[in-house]
Amino acid sequence: MFGLCGLSVVVVFGMLLLIIVFIVIEGAGVISWDFLTEMPRDGMTAGGIMPALVGTLLLAVGAIIFALPLGVLAAIYLNEYSREGKLRRWIRMGINSLAGVPSVVFGLFGLALFVNLLDFGMSLLAGSLTLGLLVLPIIIRATEEALKTIPMSFREASLAMGATRWQTTIKVVLPAALGQILTGVILAIGRAAGETAPILFTAAVFYMRVLRVGLMEQVMALPYHIYALMTEGIHPEEQEAMAYGTALVLMVLVLLINGVAIWMRIRSRKIKKW
Amino acid sequence: MKRNRESFVKTILAVFAVLSLVFLAGILITLLSQSLPFLGEYNFGEFLTGDQWYPTQEEFNEETGEWEEAPRFGLLPLLWASVYVTLMALIIAIPMSLGSAIFLAEIAPPWLRDVVKPIIELLAGIPSVVFGFVGMVLIGPFLKDLFDIPIGLCGLNAAIILAFMAYPTITSLAEDAITAVPNDIREASLAIGANRWETMSRVVLPAARSGIYSSIILGFGRVVGETMTVLMVAGGGTAITLNPLKPIRPMTATIALEMGEAVQGGVHYHALFMLALVLLVITLGFNLLAERIKRRSSLRAR
Numbered sequence: 001m002f003g004l005c006g007l008s009v010v011v012v013f014g015m016l017l018l019i020i021v022f023i024v025i026e027g028a029g030v031i032s033w034d035f036l037t038e039m040p041r042d043g044m045t046a047g048g049i050m051p052a053l054v055g056t057l058l059l060a061v062g063a064i065i066f067a068l069p070l071g072v073l074a075a076i077y078l079n080e081y082s083r084e085g086k087l088r089r090w091i092r093m094g095i096n097s098l099a100g101v102p103s104v105v106f107g108l109f110g111l112a113l114f115v116n117l118l119d120f121g122m123s124l125l126a127g128s129l130t131l132g133l134l135v136l137p138i139i140i141r142a143t144e145e146a147l148k149t150i151p152m153s154f155r156e157a158s159l160a161m162g163a164t165r166w167q168t169t170i171k172v173v174l175p176a177a178l179g180q181i182l183t184g185v186i187l188a189i190g191r192a193a194g195e196t197a198p199i200l201f202t203a204a205v206f207y208m209r210v211l212r213v214g215l216m217e218q219v220m221a222l223p224y225h226i227y228a229l230m231t232e233g234i235h236p237e238e239q240e241a242m243a244y245g246t247a248l249v250l251m252v253l254v255l256l257i258n259g260v261a262i263w264m265r266i267r268s269r270k271i272k273k274w
Numbered sequence: 275m276k277r278n279r280e281s282f283v284k285t286i287l288a289v290f291a292v293l294s295l296v297f298l299a300g301i302l303i304t305l306l307s308q309s310l311p312f313l314g315e316y317n318f319g320e321f322l323t324g325d326q327w328y329p330t331q332e333e334f335n336e337e338t339g340e341w342e343e344a345p346r347f348g349l350l351p352l353l354w355a356s357v358y359v360t361l362m363a364l365i366i367a368i369p370m371s372l373g374s375a376i377f378l379a380e381i382a383p384p385w386l387r388d389v390v391k392p393i394i395e396l397l398a399g400i401p402s403v404v405f406g407f408v409g410m411v412l413i414g415p416f417l418k419d420l421f422d423i424p425i426g427l428c429g430l431n432a433a434i435i436l437a438f439m440a441y442p443t444i445t446s447l448a449e450d451a452i453t454a455v456p457n458d459i460r461e462a463s464l465a466i467g468a469n470r471w472e473t474m475s476r477v478v479l480p481a482a483r484s485g486i487y488s489s490i491i492l493g494f495g496r497v498v499g500e501t502m503t504v505l506m507v508a509g510g511g512t513a514i515t516l517n518p519l520k521p522i523r524p525m526t527a528t529i530a531l532e533m534g535e536a537v538q539g540g541v542h543y544h545a546l547f548m549l550a551l552v553l554l555v556i557t558l559g560f561n562l563l564a565e566r567i568k569r570r571s572s573l574r575a576r
Contacts, residue, residue: 073291194404
């Protein structure tokens with residue numbers, strides 16, 4: 001029976017490997033420097049994915065700019081300033097629930113609030129805010145975990161020297177936790193870069209003739225590009241080739257981002273300074 | 275003075291922390307405000323019990339002699355598709371996940387665990403659209419040839435892909451639950467002569483069961499809300515079917531597919547928000563349930 005348990009790992013990893021190798025083999029032929037740096041041409045059948053690459057980076061960075069300060073401050077409250085009680089339980093429940101909201105529901109929320117009510121239209125701004133909400137729980141949890149690993153003695157030493165709680169938090173606790181917070185931020189970037197449903201109605205556009213960058217401009221994005229290539233347009237076969245290339249780029253990008261975060265975490269555990 | 279400033283800082287921080295609750299409430303209020311008009315535009319009983327989803331259907335009116343819009347917004351085929359494909363995915367994922375969790379918690383040497391766990395975490399990070407793509411180009415043709423069906427985009431295809439996406443969640447949480455079982459329980463069982471597997475199946479797993487249940491419930495919540503994979507590979511048919519090789523269309527896919535065409539403020543638009551509300555209630559319900567089971571078990575353990 002224990003052998004079967006081991007087998008389940010082998011089966012899942014084997015299929016995972018199969019998927020990755022398949023995308024790499026099929027996608028590698030499509031990828032070139034031009035594919036990464038050119039605009040799409042000829043009704044998406046030729047050219048490159050540069051605007052989608054740029055759009056994905058902008059969306060991910062925008063989401064972080066929005067979610068990072070909110071998330072860090074919320075985590076500081078939860079771990080440094082509050083005691084166990086009703087309010088904290090409620091906030092925790094809110095964060096957990098927010099983390100469980102389906103991504104397409106975030107998309108509808110963004111559509112109703114940012115696109116329509118606040119009249120941002122389909123734009124980088126609306127998409128970034130929607131994705132920011134989606135990654136907020138990730139950042140709060142990561143920051144809280146990071147703050148928890150800082151020994152109490154650090155805080156006590158600082159408070160004993162006459163520093164206020166806020167000074168202690170800003171000058172002692174946060175710097176010590178910075179590395180781990182960064183790990184959480186990188187994971188959040190990876191998540192934001194790969195999400196499709198939240199930007200479907202808030203930011204993403206299928207095709208751009210010229211690259212326009214601005215908060216109120218629509219963007220192309222890698223995940224949406226894959227979806228659009230596979231389901232829209234009038235040249236399914238040529239588009240599928242482009243989709244292989246795009247899928248490879250997105251997969252490598254996200255695996256790289258997450259890999260860096262996981263590696264940083266493992267390393268920081270090994271060389272813990274205190 | 276210093277004291278005042280500190281309490282001011284604390285208040286500001288509390289406001290930021292409460293924002294998560296505000297956002298959650300905002301999402302609920304937004305969905306409610308956009309879906310409540312639907313109650314006035316369409317019979318809610320028909321929505322809950324209707325077995326047809328045809329948002330753009332027209333009917334011939336004999337009296338006026340004109341074609342009139344007669345949309346059908348029946349929840350059942352979409353709800354059924356969501357539940358059906360999720361259950362199929364879990365049937366595939368649960369044995370794999372539990373096997374892997376037992377392997378990681380009880381059998382694997384530490385070095386192997388240190389290799390396998392980060393890879394599972396990486397698997398969890400692969401974007402759903404990439405999984406959907408794989409379902410379209412790899413699993414679809416495979417199923418098509420295997421079962422000799424016209425297209426490979428169907429419930430089974432979606433379930434296979436979704437099982438992959440549920441696997442990391444269930445595996446890592448179930449592993450935590452198994453690891454949390456105290457060692458003296460294992461030793462007591464081994465000491466009275468049970469072998470390792472008997473100890474595992476009769477002692478450790480029952481002791482870890484609430485954590486395992488909660489991992490499965492969380493997996494359900496995760497999978498039922500998945501959008502891109504089911505949108506790309508489930509096929510899109512709106513007939514209620516038990517056949518895993520038939521195309522189906524879960525709620526998430528319907529929202530994503532039709533929101534682009536729905537006229538803002540129209541009945542179709544409101545109907546899609548109502549679908550999202552149903553989806554949100556289901557996922558939040560399962561989340562809270564999972565948390566409750568977990569908390570109750572940790573209280574009991576104490």
